[in-house]
Amino acid sequence: MAVQAKKAPIEPKHPLDDLIRTDRMPHIWCPGCGIGTVFSSCLHAMLASGIDLDKTVMVSGIGCSGRGAGYAKVDSFHTTHGRAIPFATGMKVANPDLHMIVFSGDGDLFAIGGNHFIHAARRNIDMTVICINNLNYGMTGGQVAATTPSLARTTTTPLGNPDSPFNLPLLAYASGATYVARWTMLHTREVTDSIQTCLTRKGFSFVEVLAPCPVNYGRRNKERPLDTLKMYQDKTIIKNGANPAELGVDFKKRVVLGTFVDVERPTFTETYDKLYHKE
Amino acid sequence: MDFWRVPLDAEEVIVSRGIVHFVEDRCKGCGYCIQFCPKKILQTSTRFNKKSYHPPEVTKPEECVNCHFCEIICPELAIYSVEAPGSEPGEAQQPDDAGDTCCPPVK
Ligand SMILES: Cc1ncc(C[n+]2csc(CCOP(=O)(O)OP(=O)(O)O)c2C)c(N)n1
Ligand code: SF4
Ligand code: SF4
Ligand code: SF4
Ligand SMILES: [Mg+2]
Numbered sequence: 001m002a003v004q005a006k007k008a009p010i011e012p013k014h015p016l017d018d019l020i021r022t023d024r025m026p027h028i029w030c031p032g033c034g035i036g037t038v039f040s041s042c043l044h045a046m047l048a049s050g051i052d053l054d055k056t057v058m059v060s061g062i063g064c065s066g067r068g069a070g071y072a073k074v075d076s077f078h079t080t081h082g083r084a085i086p087f088a089t090g091m092k093v094a095n096p097d098l099h100m101i102v103f104s105g106d107g108d109l110f111a112i113g114g115n116h117f118i119h120a121a122r123r124n125i126d127m128t129v130i131c132i133n134n135l136n137y138g139m140t141g142g143q144v145a146a147t148t149p150s151l152a153r154t155t156t157t158p159l160g161n162p163d164s165p166f167n168l169p170l171l172a173y174a175s176g177a178t179y180v181a182r183w184t185m186l187h188t189r190e191v192t193d194s195i196q197t198c199l200t201r202k203g204f205s206f207v208e209v210l211a212p213c214p215v216n217y218g219r220r221n222k223e224r225p226l227d228t229l230k231m232y233q234d235k236t237i238i239k240n241g242a243n244p245a246e247l248g249v250d251f252k253k254r255v256v257l258g259t260f261v262d263v264e265r266p267t268f269t270e271t272y273d274k275l276y277h278k279e
Numbered sequence: 280m281d282f283w284r285v286p287l288d289a290e291e292v293i294v295s296r297g298i299v300h301f302v303e304d305r306c307k308g309c310g311y312c313i314q315f316c317p318k319k320i321l322q323t324s325t326r327f328n329k330k331s332y333h334p335p336e337v338t339k340p341e342e343c344v345n346c347h348f349c350e351i352i353c354p355e356l357a358i359y360s361v362e363a364p365g366s367e368p369g370e371a372q373q374p375d376d377a378g379d380t381c382c383p384p385v386k
Binding site: 012020025030033034036044186 | 310355
């Protein structure tokens with residue numbers, strides 16, 4: 001009984017360890033996958049914003065990106081495919097004190113979930129939507145997505161994508177989003193700042209973050225993960241306030257990053273309360 | 280770098296010093312931290328972690344400027360830096376004497 005356990009030297013812990021479910025680490029994302037960096041930026045922003053994390057909810061749909069919610073140690077929901085935004089809308093409307101963060105993929109938010117996105121933006125539902133755009137359906141084996149660049153190869157377009165991709169900031173702007181930004185995961189400080197801004201402002205805020213999926217998209221398009229990051233460094237240009245119509249993603253030219261929209265207009269809850277909860 | 284002039288207050292500016300820590304078994308060996316460390320002081324080690332990846336190691340611990348870039352680019356939350364004792368801004372410490380005293384040897 002007198003034997004005293006030797007005290008282990010105190011190692012400082014990772015600054016985000018309090019915000020993640022450490023028992024679930026390492027996460028499922030492949031080596032070099034960019035989702036983890038965006039997830040980390042999001043958690044940094046949540047900490048830095050000073051919002052009440054007991055009143056913060058992270059919601060994801062289905063996909064590799066959709067695993068995000070399951071790793072965050074706040075109230076979180078892993079919902080059905082494409083339905084992260086309607087789940088978040090329901091929660092926000094029922095309890096307007098909540099901070100809603102939707103963390104999901106391009107396929108989830110803009111293919112199967114595209115209709116929900118445009119209507120939540122139109123209604124200015126107060127939430128932050130973070131889209132990890134890896135240009136394909138990573139989880140299911142790299143199929144073509146609504147964001148896959150023209151001519152790019154995927155499992156379902158082995159000779160090249162005949163379609164044109166969505167310009168996500170333009171779509172968000174046209175649908176009525178009050179904050180729209182685009183970064184790459186290499187611009188991690190800007191991603192963090194952007195998300196922090198979103199968390200402390202009112203209205204429907206959208207951040208697109210380009211990120212590598214080396215295992216599916218990268219492999220079929222001859223891009224190793226470090227090549228993709230090099231491209232993010234060399235082939236991007238920051239133009240805040242740029243015209244959303246000119247934001248196509250084509251790394252053969254320059255891809256424009258920045259904050260493109262930041263305007264105010266009454267949120268759904270504000271207008272609803274004015275009309276129906278007069279007191 | 281020849282064409283840059285030396286800032287007038289270069290002598291007085293306190294350069295932050297950092298100590299790099301690893302949560303080694305989370306690392307998946309992507310190399311992002313190694314590639315983008317502005318001081319180029321990280322490299323792949325020959326060790327294996329639990330998942331058989333080679334985690335990075337620090338080559339020149341005294342040169343870390345605590346910029347946290349390795350920490351924020353890492354997709355695995357496997358690396359982070361903390362301010363070295365005695366190099367907090369405000370404490371009168373010149374860059375040169377912060378070096379060898381504050382950084383533990385590379386594990
Ligand atoms: C209703 C329904 N349809 C299809 C699927 C199959 N499915 C799973 S993930 C996914 C696409 C995910 O793509 P994205 O949102 O871009 O996520 P990523 O894996 O690329 O991060 C699809 C089609 C499903 N799970 N549920
Ligand atoms: S399949 Fe692609 S998106 Fe999914 S974890 Fe792997 S690299 Fe990331
Ligand atoms: S904190 Fe900065 S200087 Fe230090 S190892 Fe990390 S990236 Fe390099
Ligand atoms: S960035 Fe993280 S996962 Fe990648 S090599 Fe460095 S420590 Fe390992
Ligand atoms: Mg995707």
